[in-house]
Amino acid sequence: MNKILFTLYILASLASATVRAETSKEDPLAAIRDLKIDAATITSIKHDDSPALTAADGKVLRNNLPPRTVIKMVLHPAPGSNIRIEIWLPDAGKWNGRFLGLGNGGAAGGINPSGLAGSCSTGFAVATTDMGTNPAPNSGIGNREVWKDFGFRATHLMTVVAKQFVTAYYGKAPDYSYFNGGSTGGQQALQEAQRYPEDYDGIVAAVPAHCRTPLHAYFLWNDQILKKCPFTKTQEDAVIAAGTQYMAARENPTAAGRFVSDPRCNAKDIEAVIALALKMDPTLTKEHAEALRKLLDGPHHAVTGERIFNGIPLGSSIQASHGHLYLFNWVFGAEKKTDDINFGADFDTYTAALAPWLNAENPDLSAFAKRGGKILLSSGTADSIVPYHATLDYYERVIEQCGSLEKAQSFARFYIIPGMGHGGGGPGINQSPNLFDAMKEWREKGTAPNALPGKRAGDAKTAIEMPLFPYPTRAVWDAATSSYKPVEGPRGGVERVALRFRPATE
Secondary structure, eight states: OOHHHHHHHHHHHHHHHHHHHHHHHHOTTHHHHTOOOTTEEEEEEEEEOOSOEEOTTSOEEEOOOOSEEEEEEEEOSSTTOOEEEEEEEEOGGGOOSEEEEEOOOTTOOSOOHHHHHHHHHTTOEEEEEOTTOOSOGGGGTTOHHHHHIIIIIHHHHHHHHHHHHHHHHHSSOOSEEEEEEETHHHHHHHHHHHHOTTSOSEEEEESOOOSHHHHHHHHHHHHHHHHHSOOOHHHHHHHHHHHHHHGGGGSOTTTTTTOOSOOOOOHHHHHHHHHHHHHHOTTOOHHHHHHHHHHHHOOBOTTTOOBOOOOOOTTSOSGGGSOOOHHHHHHHOTTSOGGGOOTTHHHHHHHHHHHHHHOOOOOOOHHHHHTTOEEEEEEETTOSSSOSHHHHHHHHHHHHHHTSHHHHHTTEEEEEETTOOTTSOSSSOOBOOOHHHHHHHHHHHOOOOOOEEEEEOOSTTTOEEEEEOOTTEEEEEETTTTEEEEEEOOOOOSOOOOGGGSOOOO
């Protein structure tokens, strides 16, 4: 191309860009109105200049939103699949150049506008999905397409489609793409890292429900035990107090007698806690003691004795540890009573049906790491909804796959948060550290996270501030300096879920 033609080409390009910018300013929907998405029904594309997000009752939830375009659609990748997606795109002048995928929670089935609004207000192009389980969890009964959607497909398709809209709307692909999810969102996060390593540059998997089918077996195990032998609130408090008191000798002075920082234990410890609980509350019976042995140990296969999942962590809630039985309805139908489901043949049927799609257990993250991906995981030690055991063991398997802790920590780090309940709260650290900002700083600036601030809100007597170090390092109180110092903690220490209950993915 000669200089004159090249100059004309540049001038034409600039003119085209100016026209596009003016058109987009006049009609911000022009760039995406005619975008074709496979197997999709676009239900709404609207531009919104209002700074407010308002709840159904008229309450203003947020009042700092930038002008934005909101896209709502339903994907139908297969008959029986209905995946709702919502995408929020701040106007070009307010966009920070990044795309963010947001995880869901529980059985999903809905879209959380508050999460979208929070991310949009800080400049992210953001999307989320109902994971295909709308309008209720029972939409998955006998529907294998819903199983696939909930397991992995909805999140991946949301990501692909959202990036199409981002690129069309802004005229360029995002500089970085991130995913942030907790609980079920943590399952989504790890599915993305394992199955679709090209989707995201950085991922946060907080309290991840990634060992999904064994986790729900834990819920059923506890549910059946507690129906036969219920605990009153007072009795539960005694069991929690016994666990906290027994473990106090292993604690930092700031935690001793208040919460359990490291609930890893053995059968001897469990027996000691049960004995102490019975002394603390005389209304606890031999039947309660036997129930506690099963609850604190966790489910085993009824025929082979293999480990299905670990038990309720010492110092955490008993009542929060059961329910969430919809996955069994998906396989056996709503008419079968969950009390009648056994941990032998029934459990094998359930595992074969759901585990290859729902579980995110592959420790090989090499493809994600090779392209520069960074991932942060976390668990709370007082979380009895998604206990820490499976994630600790998963991270150990990532280390084994990488060949060393150092290699694993070059792209993946795991934080165990002392005394935190499910997603926050709990008797210990009750304000979750900002894992997302730490991950973003790591991915974009190469600053690997080390000590993150851990806090418990409260008065002068109950407030706590302590550093949180990546596993296996832990904070230990140094009386000489009246401060915490990092100390290498123990590795492993939890019994591994049997391999056949974590089958290869499909």
